[in-house]
Amino acid sequence: MSSGGPRDVEAAFERRFGAKPEAVVRAPGRVNLIGEHTDYNDGFVLPMAIDREVRIALRPRDDARVALLALDLDRETSFELDGLERAKGWQEYVKGVAWALRQDGLELRGWEGVVAGDVPRGAGLSSSAALELAAARAFQASSGFAWRPERMARLGQRAENGWVGVSSGIMDQLISALGREGHALLLDCRSLEGEAVPLPEGHAVVVLDTGTRRGLVDSAYNERRAQCEAAAAHCGVPALRDLDEADLEAGAAGLDDVTLRRARHVVAENRRTLEAADAMRRGDAALLGRLMDASHESLRHDFEVSSPALDAMVACARRQPGCLGARMTGAGFGGCAVALVEEAHLTAFVDGVLACYDEGDLRPEAYVCRPAAGASRLR
Numbered sequence: 176m177s178s179g180g181p182r183d184v185e186a187a188f189e190r191r192f193g194a195k196p197e198a199v200v201r202a203p204g205r206v207n208l209i210g211e212h213t214d215y216n217d218g219f220v221l222p223m224a225i226d227r228e229v230r231i232a233l234r235p236r237d238d239a240r241v242a243l244l245a246l247d248l249d250r251e252t253s254f255e256l257d258g259l260e261r262a263k264g265w266q267e268y269v270k271g272v273a274w275a276l277r278q279d280g281l282e283l284r285g286w287e288g289v290v291a292g293d294v295p296r297g298a299g300l301s302s303s304a305a306l307e308l309a310a311a312r313a314f315q316a317s318s319g320f321a322w323r324p325e326r327m328a329r330l331g332q333r334a335e336n337g338w339v340g341v342s343s344g345i346m347d348q349l350i351s352a353l354g355r356e357g358h359a360l361l362l363d364c365r366s367l368e369g370e371a372v373p374l375p376e377g378h379a380v381v382v383l384d385t386g387t388r389r390g391l392v393d394s395a396y397n398e399r400r401a402q403c404e405a406a407a408a409h410c411g412v413p414a415l416r417d418l419d420e421a422d423l424e425a426g427a428a429g430l431d432d433v434t435l436r437r438a439r440h441v442v443a444e445n446r447r448t449l450e451a452a453d454a455m456r457r458g459d460a461a462l463l464g465r466l467m468d469a470s471h472e473s474l475r476h477d478f479e480v481s482s483p484a485l486d487a488m489v490a491c492a493r494r495q496p497g498c499l500g501a502r503m504t505g506a507g508f509g510g511c512a513v514a515l516v517e518e519a520h521l522t523a524f525v526d527g528v529l530a531c532y533d534e535g536d537l538r539p540e541a542y543v544c545r546p547a548a549g550a551s552r553l554r
Contacts, residue, residue, distance in 0.1 A: 184232040187246050188289040196232035196288070198316040202308035202550035203228040204294035205301045205350040206382050206513050207504050208359055208463075209470050210448035212478060214344030216403050216441050217365040217414035219448040221372070222346060223380070224354025225544040227295075229305040230553075233288030235317040243269060246291035256283050261338065268303055271338030272310040275330040276320075278337075286317035295540075298384050299505020303339075304347035307331035308550040316552060324352035324549060325367050342397050354549035361452040365416060372452050375460035378499070379518050380544050383492060383528060385484040386537035387509035396506050399437060399478065406430060406438035415441040440477035444470060464500025464515050468493070471502035471512075480507025484534050488512045491531035495524045 188196040203224040210220035239256040252266040294302040311327045331348035358371035410426040447466045454462040475481040485503040492501035497520025504513040516524045525541045532539045
């Protein structure tokens with residue numbers, strides 16, 4: 176969803192429903208600094224919630240109906256909590272959250288609301304998780320159950336896996352739920368434990384949107400996940416997280432080349448992610464940048480989820496003064512890259528990248544992102 180804002184959704188709610196909303200909730204998108212395709216392998220990721228988010232203004236209803244206006248799309252939807260049926264479209268993320276919350280034993284009350292946001296859709300910045308966590312916050316505001324971020328993240332993931340049909344890991348929902356202002360989070364996707372780590376002083380994160388989009392449900396994402404699971408089973412471990420690089424090479428006999436390369440990326444990426452978090456604790460921006468560069472090469476050659484547009488964007492970023500490292504971010508096949516940039520060079524960096532990137536009719540964008548807090552109630 177693209178631009179809106181707390182004031183926009185409140186004003187739109189009053190226009191549509193004839194009264195002020197009783198609650199306004201929000202949940203952020205995210206950018207992953209490093210640790211790609213490691214989350215569903217029980218591994219480590221290093222995302223940060225960003226200052227782009229989905230917001231919902233709402234008021235509870237006295238029945239089990241949810242009525243929602245998507246301000247950016249100028250579309251309305253409604254459904255009964257007692258008769259949930261699958262369909263297609265953005266509303267399935269909200270419906271799926273309702274389904275997951277009920278599956279977990281929570282009593283839900285209906286509500287009516289207006290939703291808007293400024294997380295680009297399909298760009299690898301987790302607009303779907305932002306919508307899921309904002310919807311969970313809306314149900315919490317209307318129904319009054321306790322808000323437990325880790326639990327809500329798991330239920331958001333269940334909605335995406337079990338209702339929408341995307342085999343996503345836990346990272347996107349977890350960072351949208353647990354984000355901390357001013358910090359990235361080193362997340363252990365097995366234990367769900369998180370440690371806040373600061374960005375190196377004097378540096379900023381820039382998200383570089385290639386202008387390309389990918390359909391995750393129909394992409395090779397599910398195939399990559401199956402390959403990782405096959406490699407773990409071959410090596411006799413619950414998940415690739417349980418292997419280091421020496422273990423993988425020792426157990427590789429009998430694995431086909433493609434599956435081995437998929438596993439090699441995940442195992443090395445877990446190591447890089449832990450090293451990146453350590454570099455951030457020490458303020459070593461140069462090492463963080465080199466690890467980001469290595470991550471992109473692994474995603475490009477071993478995991479094969481980059482694209483010509485992503486490779487071109489990363490190459491443009493690396494040519495600019497002040498860029499310490501750049502990589503694709505998100506599931507791949509399109510979307511965004513992320514770069515670590517010295518703050519003193521930000522303006523020149525953005526201008527230089529946008530001038531350098533020339534991929535036909537694609538319209539690139541650059542977003543300087545600040546680490547934001549996780550899902551919350553604004554009023």
